[in-house]
Amino acid sequence: MELVWRSLTTADIPAVAALYNAVEAADDTGELLSEEDFVELFGEADLPRGSVAALVGDELAAYGMVVPRDKPVGAHRVRLDGFVHPSFRRRGVGLQLLPRMVELARDLHADKHPDLPLVVSTMVESRCAGHVALVERCGFRAERHFHELEVALGESLARVPMPAGYEVVPFSAARDAEVRVVSNTAFARHWGSVERSPEEWAASFTNSKRFVPESSFLALHNGVVVGFVLARHYPVVEEMTGVRELWIGDVGTLEEHRGRGVASGLLSWTLAWARAQGYARAGLSVDTANPSGALGVYERAGFGVARTWADYGMPVEL
Structure with a gap:
């Protein structure tokens, strides 16, 4: 050949x-x-x-x-x-x-x-x-493992309220730069994460045809963004599987606001909205060693493991 x-x-x-x-x-x-x-x-x-x-x-x-x-x-x-x-x-x-x-x-x-x-x-x-x-x-050697999680958006979907002092608002283009900064700060200490430039951010979210701003939400505290859920939709998944899926691209909370139920409340809000919009399933990916406790948040929301991926790395001599 x-x-x-x-x-x-x-x-x-x-x-x-x-x-x-x-x-x-x-x-x-x-x-x-x-x-x-x-x-x-x-x-x-x-x-x-x-x-x-x-x-x-x-x-x-x-x-x-x-x-x-x-x-x-x-x-x-x-x-x-x-x-x-x-x-x-x-x-x-x-x-x-x-x-x-x-x-x-x-x-x-x-x-x-x-x-x-x-x-x-x-x-x-x-x-x-x-x-x-x-x-x-x-x-190459496996350096990190990631679970791909799924939850069916049915009647048994867990509902978690936002904690007192926080409100949920839809994502808006006017807050795009603020959300990028909050995202970079929230993920600054996560393994493999680097600061996303305006260009990288726009390619992933703002300018992407797969970004769904109407199904993406922000958590505000005293009028300032402290958390976010940013969603995508891939029509090809529905075309090839018959399942309309909302993909949760990024979930983040500033470190000083963690442990208060902000992520759980924001995620619950997003899933309820997705169900009302006709989505049958939500999916996301999580680092199994994420130090913020994100895996527990998703499990309590009803997500289960569908697949596991390994990030294989290799240093290269220059």
Whole structure:
């Protein structure tokens, strides 16, 4: 089997989306993306320098994308997102793809943050034995685990009131900059978290077509934002599974307001709203070692573990 390697282009979007969803169907990752989602992702990426495609004839056998960070602290942790089509597995394609992505990460790092150490990382679903074996063979080691949680938005949904002295208001564009600052502060001490620039924040939320501001809420104390729940909706999930899901992208509370029930009350409000809007399920991801007690908050809200992911990392010599 002869592979032809090149960078991705926007013309590859249909093939990339098809490959990605073929991987999801084979591995049951629960991660579904549409062509429109990839249009957005490609628009944010440095395709000539931060992507790679492997072709067999005219067929896309594998692809990878490299995602650097704007404002890393301590070390520059570059994410590698790579996939091999199920039809081309067990042929050594992944063993060629992953090192190529590492080299792309090294080159991007040298331009962006040459004075920092470089760590490359990739997410692996725990049941994907082949993927686990591949990354470990290439020198990656599991550094953190994340549960993907789900809750059905039915009649038995728990209701938790907001504590006294706090109010819930809908997210508004007027508070966007304030929420970004609060988010950066709330997550400043979390593992792997770095300050999100206005550009990164806009790509994740404000300018993203998947962000749902009408289903995102803020907790105010004396008129100031101290907590937030920011939601997304991926229509492709409903199209392919028949389940309308609200994805909780970020939940955060400033440290001095934790332990008072702010996150529980805000999350309860959001889930009740989502149910009234016709959502059948809510999902989110949580660091299993999160020091803020977030996992307990979600479990008490009725969330249960659907899948577990591992963040595999590897230091790279410069």
